[in-house]
Amino acid sequence: MSDTGAPNLQTLKQRIIDSGALGRSPVYVKLLDYLTDCAADSRQPKEFEIAVDVLGRDSNFDVSRDSVVRVYIHQLRKRLEAYYVRHEPNADYRIVIPKGQYIITLEACRPDTPAASREDSPERRRPARLTLALLALIAVLGAANAWQWSASSGPEPVDSLQATLSHPMWQQLTDDELPILLVMGDYYIFGELDEEGRISRMVRDFFINSSEDLTSLFMQDSSLQDYFRDLDMTYMPEGSADAMLQVAPILRATGKPVRVTMMSRLQTADLRNNHIIYIGYISALDKLNNLYFQTSGLLPGRTFDEIFDKQGQTLYTSTAGLPQQGQPFRDLALLATWPGANQNQFVLVTGTRDAGLMHAADVVSDIHKLSALDSKADFDTEQSGVSHEALFEVYGIDRMNFEANLLYHQPLDPALIWANSQ
Incomplete structure (x- = not known):
């Protein structure tokens, strides 16, 4: 000096x-x-x-x-x-x-x-190594996605990352000592047995989302053990890996410890002791489903391909699960964030199908899109910027998202969330 x-x-x-x-x-x-x-x-x-x-x-x-x-x-x-x-x-x-x-x-x-x-600067930095937590996710995603991960783990522009981290939503996760827990929405599957006790097929049931859920079912009716078996298996949609690739550089840039877990293995205590970032389908929210939707202005439909706007009395439907290859479709993306009861923050990056999920990840990882969302709010973002929800209609082809329109954007009242969860 x-x-x-x-x-x-x-x-x-x-x-x-x-x-x-x-x-x-x-x-x-x-x-x-x-x-x-x-x-x-x-x-x-x-x-x-x-x-x-x-x-x-x-x-x-x-x-x-x-x-x-x-x-x-x-x-x-x-x-x-x-x-x-x-x-x-x-x-x-x-x-x-x-x-x-x-x-x-x-x-x-x-x-x-x-x-x-x-x-x-990107030219002088070595490609960032994935943290052990992210390597754990690679093992889950399998070899096909592992190649995509390693090929995409190079450095992001410093100015872009830091600008995104300066957004109020991300600052809630970086202003303290709490670790970050990344929860990936997965689907628990179990085996159906034939007459000789062999696995005849694998079953997915929306109401059985973990080994504990299946055990509870067996306790209610022990005879079901003759028909079903716990395989300790889960799967995730391909779009979850793409969404994770969007968010991972932001998480690395926080400099905080990041742990990854599957929704089927999430413990209730985790919801108090960590900042929670959820990436996955709306239908895989499981333990976060009631916590969020009981005070949201939105409701999921019976098949989770529909979202109902309670105030506007409007039903939005995703057609992403119906079209043949190469045919256009409409999907739904949902982004929500609110403060927890223990000074932690919840962030939901989700959608009805792959295209919606990937668009939600695009928004949450881009300061320009986050700022554009703030500018469209008809409520005070200074007061509600870290407690709000937004629903987008996404147009795509073959699981890819091309453009999106904002359908719904309203503040969330975190006091109601925790009052109703008591």
């Missing part, structure tokens, strides 16, 4: 805080204030000092076992990058946190230097 023409560090810091780019959590403002004061004193704080002075940890804090400081520093670094991408792309100077350090510095930007660091 020896450049005599450089602006005051405190001035730049306050400009960032005033922009709201640090999110709703006061921790990031406090952390930036702390690092700025340390920089003014030419002092580099230790990880333990940050934990105690900023994050309120006690003297028993163990830096070798708790990564909370590293997580917050990483998130603050990403927010600073997002600020310059979104608010000051042509800034002459910017505040940065060097990788692997707990200090802030004032960096002069050359005219040809983009707001996102050259070190992090």
